[in-house]
Amino acid sequence: MxxxxxxxxxxxxxxxxxxxxxxxxxxxxxxxxxxxxxxxxxPACARCASRRLWTLREGTRFECAECGHQTSLxxxxxxxxxxxxxxxxxxxxxxxxxxxxxxxxxxxxxxxxxxxxxxxxxxxxxxxxxxxxxxSEPLGPFVQIDETLVGGKGGPHKQLVLVAAEANGRVRLVHAENNDTVTCKRFADEEISDDAHIVTDGHAGYSDKSLGERPHERKVQTKAERRESDAVQGCHWTVSLAKRWLIGTHAGAVAPKHLQGYLDEFTFRHxxxxxxxxxxxxxxxxxxxxxxxxxxxxxxxxxxxxxxxxxxxxxxxx
Ligand SMILES: [Zn+2]
Structure with missing residues (x-):
């Protein structure tokens, strides 16, 4: 279009x-x-791309005048x-x-x-x-990365979710099996632009191996320091909003196998x-x-x- x-x-x-x-x-x-x-x-023919089509069945199907192929809406x-x-x-x-x-x-x-x-x-x-x-535009140019656990408390086991947040902008939430270097690398490569500046906490999964050439600040903070100025605050806010949304709209009743779908809806809205x-x-x-x-x-x-x-x-x- x-x-x-x-x-x-x-x-x-x-x-x-x-x-x-x-x-x-x-x-x-x-x-x-x-x-x-x-x-x-x-409408265009799905086979030959011709625009010369006959309209059939009240406009729900079309037949190509050139090649006879039928296309439905x-x-x-x-x-x-x-x-x-x-x-x-x-x-x-x-x-x-x-x-x-x-x-x-x-x-x-x-x-x-x-x-x-x-x-x-x-x-x-x-x-x-x-x-x-x-x-699908990768996040940048300033991105915080963190992770969280979703669920538990009488429901299914807690599920790991990787989180990336632009400074005051878009986010990505991905349900992942673990947060080892390979997974963290895949997350960074699929969701974050190659030249983004990254801030993480002390988690070992984020290193040159997973983040490549991206400039990386690792901020290991005490609880008191975090209260003062949280280095990955965008992620923490996103996580608390997402969890509140899962509980508020969906009563927290999300099966692990559907978690990503819900995270995608949250992300779309957010x-x-x-x-x-x-x-x-x-x-x-x-x-x-x-x-x-x-x-x-x-x-x-x-x-x-x-x-x-x-x-x-x-x-x-x-
Ligand atoms: Zn055709």
């Missing part, structure tokens, strides 16, 4: 609930929007094979993004009138997965906390839904992402 198109979609995106209802009143409204996001307003996206109206997906996206703290599966089920909790849960996981790669208007966030999420590949029910249920991103496979209907 051209950046001009992108900007105009964002600019014109409805800003209030009534505007949203009005803008996406029918399936045709939602289809037109997805066509704009996916193809810049004019949602094939190859997170919405592939959905049996529910697009309008409902749009509505769910609005509900999820318009609440500062997000929504639990139980509340989504009630609001959307879904017969089963499972449907609400699956939708939330699909939407969460669309939040993952929405911000990194857009200064974005004016939730509607831009909704627009961003819709964009992400059509640019990300589909995912299977199994991938969602077995979403063990111990430092591994979800890999799209084939999909199932929900």
């Amino acid at each position: 051209s950046s001009e198109m992108h900007n105009s979609l964002w600019r014109d995106f409805p800003k209030t609930a009534p505007e949203f209802e009005d803008r996406f009143k029918t399936e045709a409204d939602c289809r037109a929007y997805l066509i704009a996001v996916r193809w810049g307003g004019e 949602t094939a190859g996206t997170v919405l592939e094979k959905t049996r529910k109206p697009l309008k409902m997906w749009f509505r769910a996206i609005f509900e999820i993004t318009s609440r500062r703290t997000g929504i639990s599966a139980k509340d989504l089920q009630r609001i959307m009138g879904f017969g089963s909790y499972e449907t609400a849960w699956t939708w939330l996981h699909k939407l969460r997965a669309a939040m993952v790669r929405s911000d 990194n857009r906390r200064k974005t004016k208007g939730v509607c831009r966030i909704a627009a961003r999420l819709i964009e992400s839904l059509v640019t990300r590949g589909p995912m299977t029910m199994r991938a969602i249920v077995d979403q063990t992402l111990l430092y591994r991103r979800l890999l799209p496979d084939t999909t199932i209907a929900t």
Whole structure:
């Protein structure tokens, strides 16, 4: 999509609930929007890229006039094979993004009138997965790194989470098996720019071996010193917000295998906390839904992402 198109979609995106209802009143409204996001307003053949397409089945499928290949509006996206109206997906996206703290599966089920909790849960996981790669720009130029343990207290075992925070900016949270040098190196290489200036506490996993050429300040602080001026305060703040969010919105009931999905949702929201208007966030999420590949029910249920991103496979209907 051209950046001009992108900007105009964002600019014109409805800003209030009534505007949203009005803008996406029918399936045709939602289809037109997805066509704009996916193809810049004019569908293209998935095989030969021709723009000469016949519209079939009320605009949900297209047949190429050149090669005969059929393309569906949602094939190859997170919405592939959905049996529910697009309008409902749009509505769910609005509900999820318009609440500062997000929504639990139980509340989504009630609001959307879904017969089963499972449907609400699956939708939330699909939407969460669309939040993952929405911000792939590595962190920099000043980044603090730390780690924390999440969970425990009667629930599943405590899980290790690696944390990186820009000075007053974006964050990354990654569920990891351990914090040895190899894992720390992978974290730094995937999440942090090559020339970022790094601050850590005394943890041995962060060294020249894991951080490479990046300038690195290791600050070993006593509790009293930390109270005075915490060297990794951005990380500590992020961690306390994330934990409060997990408990507040999701009652802390997060299975270890789904932890990364929740961390991704937290990160998506946190990194857009200064974005004016939730509607831009909704627009961003819709964009992400059509640019990300589909995912299977199994991938969602077995979403063990111990430092591994979800890999799209084939999909199932929900
Ligand atoms: Zn074609």
